[in-house]
Amino acid sequence: KGDVLKHLQKCVETNREFNSLLAIKTGTITNGLKYALATGNWGEQKKAASSKAGVSQVLNRYTFASTLSHLRRTNTPIGRDGKIAKPRQLHNTHWGLVCPAETPEGQACGLVKNLSLMCYVSIGSPGEPIIDYLTMRGMELLEEFDPHSAQDATKIFVNGVWVGVHRDPTRLHNNLRTIRGDPNYLIEEVSIIRDIRERELRILTDAGRVMRPLFVVEYRSEHADRKGDLVLRREHLQRLAADKDVAINPVDREEEQELLRNLGWNRLVKEKVIEYLDAEEEETAMIAMTPDDLMELKHLQYTNQPMEKDTSDAHARIKPKMNPSISRFTHCEIHPAMILGVCA
Incomplete structure (x- = not known):
């Protein structure tokens, strides 16, 4: 405002034609952003003392x-x-x-x-389509629900907001887990937490949740001998090896995304071989450290006897005894070394 007024006064005094493009300083915001990104001091240049330091940093390019x-x-x-x-x-x-x-x-x-x-940080997705899906699957909306009709109904929360109740939470929970990972329904980063004690089903779709992938353990297989084993099979590994040589020549961006969804890691997620869990959903999971633990639990359940330990290797990892009260594992670690960072 002050710059325009000064320019107008100058034009009147010197008898020149007023030009609004010369009067307005167009680079104010651009110069401010350039300064902030260059120095890392986020704030006005004049008030450098009160500005936030270290917001932007020069990316390390040593190695x-x-x-x-x-x-x-x-x-x-x-x-x-x-x-x-x-x-x-x-x-x-x-x-x-x-x-x-x-x-x-x-x-x-x-x-x-x-x-x-x-570790993966969730990008986030809208929660409204999930509420519509839940309504179609028998969820009673909070506005229409009579609390006296079903006092043991399970409360349903979407991103922390109580949206309704459901009378058959087990079926709904299994249904949501079945469709998770299919990009047409639920993307893989949606968290589904069933709290049986509190009678709550919490669904989280927001951004900024730290998640990590884990192998899924079968527990609803048609083959009785596969129950308690990893969903991952030899054919999955063979297809992974074959996917490395697949040439992708897409016509457009949509076709490229569709091709990538059916290759490599993305296909493992789509086929429920791998699931992403966040910290809250991990509390409701039973995670085995290695596939050997799955074998040990199956042996204990079938024979009521712990597996004989191999004592030939003096440097073998000392493992605690398997707890006989464990009914089943839901997931398995991909590898214990995945707790480390890039440079550790």
């Missing part, structure tokens, strides 16, 4: 691994001078999501962390 590590870095925004030790310490909930080893020395130790190798 390929250092670039990947820098892109997967997280920062805890608390003072480096604080004497509180708790935020710096490793926590058991970091398993598989945050690297337990890769953190700098000195003041930033434990506050600057790195995501694990397989």
Whole structure:
């Protein structure tokens, strides 16, 4: 406003024609953004003292691994001078999501962390189509529900909002898990949490949830001998090897995405061989450390006797006894090394 007024006064005094394009400074926002991105000081140039520092950083390009590590870095925004030790310490909930080893020395130790190798941050998807789908599958909307008619009905939450209730939560939960991973229905990053004690079914589709992939264990197979085994079979591995040599020559972007959905890792997710779980859904899962644990549990259930341990290898990992009260595993770790970061 002030610049336009000054330019207008100058034009009147010098008897020149007023030009609005010369009066308005078009580069104000552009120059401000350029300054902020170049220096990392997020705020006005004149108020540099009150601006936020380190918002933008120069990407580390020393080596390929250092670039990947820098892109997967997280920062805890608390003072480096604080004497509180708790935020710096490793926590058991970091398993598989945050690297337990890769953190700098000195003041930033434990506050600057790195995501694990397989860790993935959800992009998010709209929740409205899921509410429509749930309504079609027998969910009673909250506005129409009479609490006296079914006091043991399960509450359904979508992104933290109570949207309705359902009288057959087991069937609904199984149905949602069946369609998850199919891009036409539910994308793989949607979390479905069934809390039986609280009688709640929570569905999360929001962005920013840290997730990790796990092998799925069969528990509803038609073949009795396959129950408790990994869904992953030899034919999946053979197809993975064959997919490396597939040439993709798409006509347009949509065709390319459709081809990629049916190749490699994406096909494993689509075929329910692998599932992405976030921290909240992981609490409702029973995860085996290795496929050997699945074999050991099956042996224990069939014979009521633990498997004989191989004592020939003195350096073998010491494993605790299998708990006989475990009824089944739902998932299995891809590899224990996946808890580590890129540079660990």
